Amino acid sequence: MATKPQQTVQESSAAFSLDTAALLAEEEHGVSITGRSPWYLAWRRLRRNYVALASLVVFLLIVIACALAPVYAHHVAKTGPNENHITENVSVAGHQKPVISQGGTFFDKKTNQLRVKAVTILSPTWWQANGRFALGADGNGRDVAVRLLYGGKNSLKVGIGSALICTLFSIILALLAGYYGGKTDWIISRFFDLIWAFPVILLAIALGSALSINGINWGPIQVSSGSLWIPTLVISYVLIPYVGRPLRGQILSLREKEFVEASIAQGASPLRVMFAEIFPNITSSVLVFFTLIIASNILTEAALSFLGAGVQPPNPSWGTLIAEGQQRITTAPWLTLVPGIAIVLTVLSLNIFGDGLRDALDPRAKVRIEH
C-alpha cells in the first residue's frame, strides 16, 4: 500500500534562499517536497486543480465515446456512418416513420395550382427506435448519431495525429536551431517566418484544397486524395512555427547554461547534448504545448472540413457535419448544434486542462498557442 508523503508545516521564509525545495514548499503551502521529483510535484499541484481534472475527465469521456463508435454503430444503431437508408421506414414508439418522406407534387383542384408535398426527414428518435437514428437522419438518410461518433473519431485522429507530428518536427527544428545557432538557426527561423507569414486558415485551405484533388504523389510517399493523412499533414505543417519558435527561444537560453557547457566540455556529442541535456528541460513546455495544440488542431480541422478542404466526404468529421447541417439549420438545428457542442466541449476541456497542466508544471511559464 502506498503511503502518502509526510506532510509537515514549515516556517515560511521571505529571505533569499538557494534552497529551491524550501521555496517550492512555501508555494505548496508548507507541504514537504523533500526528495520528490518535479513530476511528482506537478502531479501534486494538478490533482488539487479540480477544474482541470474535471476537464480531463470530460475529454477522456469524449475520446472513449468516439473510440467506441464502431461498437455503437454495429450493436446499437445497426448501420455504418456512410450507409444510406433513404426509402426505409423506422418504428418510432410503435409508429412507422419514413427516414425521408416521398415528397413530390400534386395538382390542387381547388386552387388550380401545382402544390408540393411536405418533405420530412426523420428527427431524433432518442431511444424510441431501439437506438436507431437517436439523433435523426441527414439528407441522405444516414444515422446522425453514428456519423457524430465517427466524425469525432476522425476529428480526434486528425487533431491528435497532427499535434504529434507538429510537436515532433517542432522539437527537432527548435533543437537544431537553438543548439547550432548561426546559419542553421537563420535557415530554420526563416522557414518558420515563411509559414508564419500566412494566416493559418488560408494556408491550410490552399494546401488542403490542392492536395485533396490529387493526393500526395511524391516518390515513395503516396497518399490518396480522400485520406485523413492529408488534413493531418496540412495542419501539422501550418502550425509548426507556432510551437517551434517558442521552443527555439527556450533552447537558445538553455544553450548558454552552465550544465550544457559542462556537458560539451566533457565531450558529449551534439545529439547527446540536445536530447539528454536540453530536451529534458523543455519537456514540461512541450507537454503543455502538445495539449493546447490538440485543441487548436481540432478547431482548424473543423474549419477546414467545413470549407471542404479537410476530411473528404462521405467520411464525417465534426466540421463536415456542421457544413452538412447548415443546409437545414432552420428546420433541423440539432444537425449543426450537436457537432458544434462536441467541438466546444473537446476544445474547452483541452484548453482548461492544458492551462492546469501549465500551472502545475511551471506556474511561471507563459505558454500560449496564438495565431
Next chain:
Amino acid sequence: MTLRNRWVRWTSIAVLVAAVSLLAAACGGGGSKNSEGTTTTTSSGGSSQQKTFPNFRVVYDTGTDYLDPAYSYTVEGWEIMWNVYLGLLGYKHVNGPDGATIVPALAKDLPQVSSDGKTYTLTLRSGLKYSDGTAVKASDFKYAIKRDFLADSPGVGFFTNIVGADEFSKTKKGDISGITADDATGKITIKLTKPQGDFQNILATTFAAPVPQGTSSKDQSTKPIPSTGPYQIQSYSPNRQAVMIRNPNFQPTDNVPATNPDKITIKIVEDDSAALQQVINGQADYDFHPIPVDRLAEVQQKYGDQLKIYTPANTYYYFMNTRTPPFDKLAVRKAVNYAIDRNALVRLYGGLATPTENILPPTYPQYKKHSMYPLNVAKAKQLIKSAGAEGAEVTVWGSNRDTSKKPVEYLQDVLKKIGLNPKLKIIDASIYWTTIGSQSNKAQIGFADWFQDYPHPLDWFDVLLNGNRITDTHNNNYSNFDSKAVNAKIDQLKTKPSLNSDINSQWAALDNQVMQQAAWAPYVNRQFTDFFGKEVDTSCYVNHVLYQFDFSRICMK
C-alpha cells in the same frame, strides 16, 4: 379666401398633378424614366405597363463554368449568355413550347437551305454594332467558328460537318473553306459535307455567336468580349459575382425584344439555404438554387406565387467510363444499373423528380419508357462477381453542389454494397465538367446531367453518346461510349431533315439499344424551382424551354 377653400384648392391641384403624372407615365414608351427612378417598358407581346428593375439581384449557384461563348457549356453560363451573345439565329423569348421556335436574331431572315440540304445562306442585319461600338461583320461569324476550334471548345463537335472544318480542327491553320462571308453585303454561306437535321438549332447556340475578329482564343470570361445582345457583361469574378448592364448599341427586334432590368447583378452563393434566405430577407430578387427539400412546402405556403415549379427537359445519370476498368465490362455497367434504387434517388430531390432508365426525357415525342433494370442488388452482386470485378477500386466523381454530392454519396454506398471498392472525389462545381471531360483525369464513374441545348434527339445522342465526337479535352461523352452500330445509326438519323413518327420510333429504338449496352445509369428527370422576392411581379415571368428563367423579361411590382 377661407382656410377651408385654400385647402380644397391645393388638394384639387395636387390631385390634378398626380392624375397628369399618372397619365404621362401610362403613355410613356420604353426606357423613359419616372420619378421613382424606374423606367417603364412594354412586355413582349403584352400591352400592360411593367416597371423596370434598376438592379435585378440574382443569387446564383457555383455551377457557372465560363462566361465566354466558346467555352461555356452549362445551364448557368447559357442562362446568362443568351441575352449577351446573339447568334445569327435564336429563339423566341416566350413561355412554353413556342420558345423552341427558331427565329432570326442577328440574321435578317431564317436561312435559305439548298434542296440537297447541304448549303445554308444567311444575311446579317445591317447596321449592327457590338457593345463597344465596332461594327458586326459577316466574317465575325466565321471567326467565331474558327475560334471554337482554336479553343478546343466543347461545342466543336457541332461544326465538324462544315466543309473544311475537320481539316481546320487538325491543323488549326488557314481557313474553313465551307464558310464564306461577304462583309460588304453581310451574306454568309455555309456548306456542309452532308445534310444535318439540327443545323439551324446549332446556329442558334452561343458557340456560333459572332465575336470580333482578333478576340483571343483563350478564355475571355473575366475580360468580357463585346456583346451583340441586349446586355453586356460589365464584370465577372469567378465564383463571386457577374454584373450585366444594358448594351447601349442594342436595337430591339420582334425576336429579341427590349428588355426590362437595367442591370442584373448575379451573386454566386454556394449554399442553398443561404441563397433562399437572401431572397426572403430582401437582399436578392431571385434564387436560382433549388429550395432545400424540407423547406419547399413551407416556402410555397408562405410565399405562394413567388415560388414557381417547372420541368425542363433533363436527364440525371451516372456516367461510367467504358475506357477504364472495371466499367469496360458490360456486366459491371449493368450491375450499377440494377443496384441503384431510382425511387430512393427521387427522394434525395424532395420528390421533385421522376425515376427514369431512358436517355431521352419524357417531354420528347421520341421517348418510349423502358424498364430493363429493376432494382435487384443480388443480381448486381452476381454480375460483379461474374465479371471478376470484386474489390475493384473505383473513384466516384461529383461536384460540391448538393444536387451532385448527395447522389454520388448514395452511389458510393451502393457500389460498396455490390462488392466494389469505391472512394469519393468531390471537386468544385465550377471546374467539375472540365475536369471529368478531360481524358487525362480518367474519371471512372460519377455524376452527370444534361439539359437540352435544343429540342432534338441529336442533342442527346450525337453530343453525349457518339463515339466519333469523343475529344481529349472538354469531352461531353463522359462514358467514352463508342459503339460502331450506335455511331452509324446516329450519323444516319442526323441526315434526316425533319422528325416524323417513323424517325421518332427509330430514335426510341436507339435509346433502347444504348441502354442495353448500359452506357449510362440514368436515374431521374427533375423538376425545378424558381423563387422570387416580394418586389418581383411574377406576371411577367418567362421560363424558356431551353434557357429556363429569362432574366431579361422580369419586371418589378
